Amino acid sequence: MDRFVAFTVGDKSLALRIEDVLGFAREIKWCRLPLAPRGVVGICNWRGRLCPLVDPGVFLDTSGSGGPWICAAQGRAGPLAILVDSVTGIETAEMTRVEQPPLMGIYGDDRLVLDTGEIEKLCGI
Amino acid sequence: MRMDEMLGDYLEEARNTCHGLDSASYRVGKDPAVLKEVMRLFHTLKGSSGFMGFETITSLCHLAEEKVSEMKESPDGFAQFLRVLAGTLAEIMDEIESTGADLPAYRDRVKPLADALSAGDYSGYRETGGFEESPGIRITPEKLDRILTFLGEAEATKNRISRETARLPRDLSRAFHDLELSMDALRDEVMGLRMVDMGRYLRKLGVLVQEIATQLGKEVELVARGSEVQVDKAVADGVMDAMVHLLRNALDHGIEPPQERKNLGKPPVGNITIEITQEGSRVRIAVSDDGAGVDTERLRKKAREIYGGMELDEKALLSLLFTHGFSTRDEAGELSGRGVGLDVVKESTERMGGNVFMETTRGKGTRVVLDLPLTLLVTPLAFVRIGNETFAIPVSSLVRVDWREDVEVVAVGERAFVKRTGGALPLVDGGKAMDGGGAGDMVITLRAGGGEFGLLVDEVLPEGSGVIRPMGRVGGNAFIGAIIGPDGTPILVLDPAFLAKQAGGIG
Numbered sequence: 001m002d003r004f005v006a007f008t009v010g011d012k013s014l015a016l017r018i019e020d021v022l023g024f025a026r027e028i029k030w031c032r033l034p035l036a037p038r039g040v041v042g043i044c045n046w047r048g049r050l051c052p053l054v055d056p057g058v059f060l061d062t063s064g065s066g067g068p069w070i071c072a073a074q075g076r077a078g079p080l081a082i083l084v085d086s087v088t089g090i091e092t093a094e095m096t097r098v099e100q101p102p103l104m105g106i107y108g109d110d111r112l113v114l115d116t117g118e119i120e121k122l123c124g125i
Numbered sequence: 126m127r128m129d130e131m132l133g134d135y136l137e138e139a140r141n142t143c144h145g146l147d148s149a150s151y152r153v154g155k156d157p158a159v160l161k162e163v164m165r166l167f168h169t170l171k172g173s174s175g176f177m178g179f180e181t182i183t184s185l186c187h188l189a190e191e192k193v194s195e196m197k198e199s200p201d202g203f204a205q206f207l208r209v210l211a212g213t214l215a216e217i218m219d220e221i222e223s224t225g226a227d228l229p230a231y232r233d234r235v236k237p238l239a240d241a242l243s244a245g246d247y248s249g250y251r252e253t254g255g256f257e258e259s260p261g262i263r264i265t266p267e268k269l270d271r272i273l274t275f276l277g278e279a280e281a282t283k284n285r286i287s288r289e290t291a292r293l294p295r296d297l298s299r300a301f302h303d304l305e306l307s308m309d310a311l312r313d314e315v316m317g318l319r320m321v322d323m324g325r326y327l328r329k330l331g332v333l334v335q336e337i338a339t340q341l342g343k344e345v346e347l348v349a350r351g352s353e354v355q356v357d358k359a360v361a362d363g364v365m366d367a368m369v370h371l372l373r374n375a376l377d378h379g380i381e382p383p384q385e386r387k388n389l390g391k392p393p394v395g396n397i398t399i400e401i402t403q404e405g406s407r408v409r410i411a412v413s414d415d416g417a418g419v420d421t422e423r424l425r426k427k428a429r430e431i432y433g434g435m436e437l438d439e440k441a442l443l444s445l446l447f448t449h450g451f452s453t454r455d456e457a458g459e460l461s462g463r464g465v466g467l468d469v470v471k472e473s474t475e476r477m478g479g480n481v482f483m484e485t486t487r488g489k490g491t492r493v494v495l496d497l498p499l500t501l502l503v504t505p506l507a508f509v510r511i512g513n514e515t516f517a518i519p520v521s522s523l524v525r526v527d528w529r530e531d532v533e534v535v536a537v538g539e540r541a542f543v544k545r546t547g548g549a550l551p552l553v554d555g556g557k558a559m560d561g562g563g564a565g566d567m568v569i570t571l572r573a574g575g576g577e578f579g580l581l582v583d584e585v586l587p588e589g590s591g592v593i594r595p596m597g598r599v600g601g602n603a604f605i606g607a608i609i610g611p612d613g614t615p616i617l618v619l620d621p622a623f624l625a626k627q628a629g630g631i632g
Contacts, residue, residue, distance in 0.1 A: 029609075029612065029613040029614040029615065030614070030615065031514065031607075031614055031615045031616065031617060032514060032561075033599070033600070033617070034514075034558075034559040034560045034561060034603065034617075035559075035560060035601055035603050036599070036601075037599065037601075040599055042615075043596060043599070043600075043607055043615045043617065044615065045609055045613050045614065045615050049594075050594050050596055050606075050607050050609070050615055052596075052599045076299075076302070077302060077597055077598070078302075078305075078597070123599070124291075124598065124599070125597065125598055125599045
């Protein structure tokens, strides 16, 4: 069994492995990034470190997120800020692995587990 | 020679002497000629200190010269004593550089040294050896600056590589990421070495305030808040002159004599408050007094004499006080009133990327606020607005700024050029380049990639500075990095080389 932080983006139920999550914030300072790769909304200030602000909805066939939550997660290239609509909570479940970037697996009925490394790859980070 | 030049020469010589004493201390007990050398060093410093009127140092050097001349051999502990003495003198020199005065507090500071000299007993300074007593390593600000310069160069190289990590093999890319994290940590640590508490500076100013108050026959209580705020030593040192000017002004122009204050229904003891606060990457130093305030009517009259009938609002009027040579006083006071002082405050504040403003109420007091960056380890930046967004550009690339209506823009096919004497420069539409739109009311000329080109922007904002942080590959080639703005929002720093390419083949 693994522990996950569950949240929603658009009509999708998503999650991150708890060990990948750095924290949540409701208000964060950020700016738009012109000429940004697909999925990258801007650059934000996560506790003094600059990191890309991404909308995972772009890769998940959903309307995308307008926030208002930011979930900071540990990526391979550094912190990654993910736009999130609502935070569901912490869940413990058995994940079934899937090979479908940016997903690493699925648990429950429809909870999709994001792989931060794959998000980075898709965003060209 | 001017007084400040004489002081500069004195300090240079005095610091050399301190260095010489420190260096000689390591030969004490080994080289019989060293005592003569030490005696000569004290003699030299005594002479120049006497000339400058720095009595505390003169007396100490006189005593030391006399005692060393009597020595046949080095007493136990004398080598370490010399090192402590040299260090103490060097610290006092730093303070004299800031205050320009030989403060009474120095007498207390050198008293244990003078006592040891008088008694000929240096046993208290004896080195005990062993790791527990191991002294810390001293590093001069100049050496630290050199380290930071190299670190900056290494960071620039790292930033260039970070744009190409996609081309690196996976294991090298991972190793490079580790290197990035280490360099970030190293930069933060080294930058931290330059940060100092404002407390020690406030203590010095406290002594100075009481000295000046006594000189002027005034009574004042100094309240200092924010001594725990840490700022770059270069900022703290740089702001000291401004602070001294502001305090002299407050005491000379602001705080009334005790009897006058009583007549006005005020407590006989005046109040001066120094308040230091940190706001994001800025530090605010406010000096306020409960004195007479600025006579704005007199100021207005003086402004009319100089500028004719032009009517100025209060903000503009007060800003005149920061103009070189402007004074409302007909006669100069001993400490201030010569029209110099506030212009120096403004100049030194702006030189550090800060600004200054004043608020005053007649009869109630004056408040002067210095708004400064926390650190000078930053790149001077120009800020522009393109559409609704603010971008930064290194000032080193900025050549000139024009209103669009003042330059001739010609279109050749799909490209635009700004006409200049003897040719035309390619023009980049900032709105299009940044995918943001905008009216493009101003043209800034930038230099990059071995050529110049124009960039159409909506507004040129006041210059500033910031620590440029890398953004990795996500920034592509368009941005050098980003800074964290005063309110915490990231501001992207445009890469002039990228814009030069947009201009059409430059660079």
